[in-house]
Amino acid sequence: MNSIVTIHSFRRGAGKSSLIANLAVLLTLQGRRVALIDTDFQSPGCHLFFGLSDDEFTHTLNDYLWGKCDILTTVQDVTSRLGPETSGKLFVIPASDKISDIMHIIHTPPNIEQYMSGLEKLEKELKLDILLVDTSAGLNEDTLQAIAVSSVVVLVLHPDKHDFQGTAVTVDMIRRLQVPAIHLVLNNVPDALDVEDARLQLEQTYHCGRGIVLPHTEELLALSSGQPFVLCYPEHPLTAQIKELAEQL
């Protein structure tokens, strides 16, 4: 398998989906063939960043995992929504946001073999360079399985003691799963915090290499998960930081 990059956080609302959707866009603009896979079955939403409404697709990752369809029928090609100059390809594999499906998947967790064979087929048929996987927050069994098959895990946290503590446990767990690389992202950092101090704290606490620090950004909040920030604000300091992370992947 090519690179599987999984994004995770100890707590909800850390900024995972916003970050991974923007990473997907930057990697596609670099000319790569990218799939963005939504495994946050309890709070799905990766498709929203690309203006995809749920009446535009008939099948989701849930349907595939329940044996109702081929994985390829869940694929949404959103490349044209990134502009005419896009040299790569971006495919979104949405999760269902129907309440009945959300309730159903809580009681019937996905099978990891089925999940992996879906990823392998996507990689082969779509000739992917990279698979980006959004997960649900917290350490549950499904998420740990998705993490265990990853080549890179990006962990997102807020400057908050509870997050720092929970992330330490998460890093420890990911190391035990022998994931080759972990990147730490401190998100939603207020202006009052010094960026270099925050980066140093991240690096000294988790020993995962160069940390990424993302400022709290009102313009991102204002987009309300409806568009990729990096397309709307290509020159913004937040975009520069997300680019730095993209270069490490």
Ligand SMILES: Nc1ncnc2c1ncn2[C@@H]1O[C@H](COP(=O)(O)OP(=O)(O)O)[C@@H](O)[C@H]1O
């Ligand atoms: N750096 C940031 N500055 C301001 N708002 C942010 C930032 N990162 C994320 N958000 C906002 O926080 C909320 C949760 O982000 P989201 O990506 O959905 O988190 P998660 O997927 O981890 O639950 C969204 O409203 C998003 O716009």
Ligand SMILES: [Mg+2]
């Ligand atoms: Mg999310």
